[in-house]
Amino acid sequence: MKSVDHSENSILEADEILNKPLVSVLSGENFIQKPPLKKSKKAHSIPSMQKQRPSSEPLFSPSTVKWNYNSSGEKASNDLQQFHRNPFKNLIKLPPRILLLIAVLLTTSGAGVLAASFISHSHPSISLPDENSAQEALMAMLEPEPSSPPTDESALPPIPSLLAEKTYTIRRGDTLQTIASRFGVREDTIISANNLSSKSQIQVGKTLKIPNMNGIYHTVKKNESLSSISRTYGVDMTRIADANNMSSATIRIGERIFIPNAKLNASVLRNFYGETFIWPVRGQISSPFGYRTNPFSGQRTFHAAIDIVVNRGTVVKATREGKVADTGYNAVFGNYVIIRHADGYQSLYAHLDSILAKKGTSVNQGETIGRSGNTGQSTGPHLHFAIFRNGQAVDPRQYVK
Numbered sequence: 424m425k426s427v428d429h430s431e432n433s434i435l436e437a438d439e440i441l442n443k444p445l446v447s448v449l450s451g452e453n454f455i456q457k458p459p460l461k462k463s464k465k466a467h468s469i470p471s472m473q474k475q476r477p478s479s480e481p482l483f484s485p486s487t488v489k490w491n492y493n494s495s496g497e498k499a500s501n502d503l504q505q506f507h508r509n510p511f512k513n514l515i516k517l518p519p520r521i522l523l524l525i526a527v528l529l530t531t532s533g534a535g536v537l538a539a540s541f542i543s544h545s546h547p548s549i550s551l552p553d554e555n556s557a558q559e560a561l562m563a564m565l566e567p568e569p570s571s572p573p574t575d576e577s578a579l580p581p582i583p584s585l586l587a588e589k590t591y592t593i594r595r596g597d598t599l600q601t602i603a604s605r606f607g608v609r610e611d612t613i614i615s616a617n618n619l620s621s622k623s624q625i626q627v628g629k630t631l632k633i634p635n636m637n638g639i640y641h642t643v644k645k646n647e648s649l650s651s652i653s654r655t656y657g658v659d660m661t662r663i664a665d666a667n668n669m670s671s672a673t674i675r676i677g678e679r680i681f682i683p684n685a686k687l688n689a690s691v692l693r694n695f696y697g698e699t700f701i702w703p704v705r706g707q708i709s710s711p712f713g714y715r716t717n718p719f720s721g722q723r724t725f726h727a728a729i730d731i732v733v734n735r736g737t738v739v740k741a742t743r744e745g746k747v748a749d750t751g752y753n754a755v756f757g758n759y760v761i762i763r764h765a766d767g768y769q770s771l772y773a774h775l776d777s778i779l780a781k782k783g784t785s786v787n788q789g790e791t792i793g794r795s796g797n798t799g800q801s802t803g804p805h806l807h808f809a810i811f812r813n814g815q816a817v818d819p820r821q822y823v824k
Contacts, residue, residue, distance in 0.1 A: 593627050593629045609686075611687040622697065643679075704731050729808055731805060747760065758796065
């Protein structure tokens with residue numbers, strides 16, 4: 424009787440299990456085998472070269488667990504019934520390394536199912552803005568146009584702490600904006616460093632001083648100290664001392680010191696750019712720009728405009744020339760007009776009784792655009808007047824005259 428190579432059978436059994444679906448393994452399908460067919464005498468006469476497996480077949484042919492058959496070649500019926508009752512009982516008869524392969528297969532598959540379950544539930548819920556909010560829809564029109572993506576701050580050099588100045592001679596085609604962009608500083612920094620009072624001073628051949636950091640210059644006045652200047656601009660006193668290379672906190676009247684990251688007053692910038700705004704109406708200011716207690720909600724909110732008390736039907740004028748960006752009505756502002764001006768400015772006029780401007784038309788400074796009223800969320804006849812620069816609300820009182 425020919426001996427059986429148990430190691431080869433073990434490898435073939437493992438190969439069949441790994442190449443079968445997981446459901447087949449769990450159901451015990453791999454361990455059921457039909458009685459082997461009797462080989463004809465011709466099969467034993469085939470040359471060994473012809474017995475080689477075709478290239479399309481797997482590297483190992485499937486093999487199954489051996490059963491005890493009777494002399495007629497049929498499987499004992501009681502063994503088959505016992506297998507169907509407990510298909511996993513036969514796993515115990517497998518060699519240890521085959522059991523190890525099956526364990527690895529089951530563990531890996533289970534981990535994959537668990538991971539898929541976690542991944543499928545890992546996305547947080549997305550909160551979308553309320554598209555029905557009339558106020559949000561209106562304020563969205565006052566946002567600045569999208570600009571280039573922000574620069575990766577990690578790639579930028581560290582901010583210098585000691586002030587240094589370069590000189591630059593203005594060339595043909597230069598503007599204050601292009602010069603500021605070339606040196607990576609704000610426009611008001613160059614304005615302050617060179618005591619500029621008008622953009623007409625940006626002329627070809629003029630030499631400018633360019634600081635190596637953002638900020639403005641301050642001339643020390645009587646009774647001022649380094650600590651009081653620090654509080655005025657909201658800049659740490661140490662930063663001011665470091666920037667100016669001060670060895671002590673002692674300062675003198677008339678001394679010009681640099682205040683890192685401070686900004687010029689809006690009225691100074693308005694005068695420099697020649698940006699003049701006029702009052703749309705004249706009257707008492709009942710609610711200034713800034714935080715206040717909302718008369719409807721009772722909560723402390725930011726009032727990004729000024730409320731000017733006037734009688735219903737008062738003529739409302741355009742604060743500056745521009746193009747009417749939008750007109751309409753919503754529950755908060757009532758009848759409103761939005762005008763887009765040059766240099767990134769926009770103005771808003773709300774609670775109007777009537778609208779006399781048409782969307783898309785150009786208006787001159789002082790031209791009538793509507794009449795004041797009490798529409799929307801309003802406690803009485805008044806004009807809600809706002810000015811925005813690059814999408815940011817500014818105090819209109821610093822711009823109008």
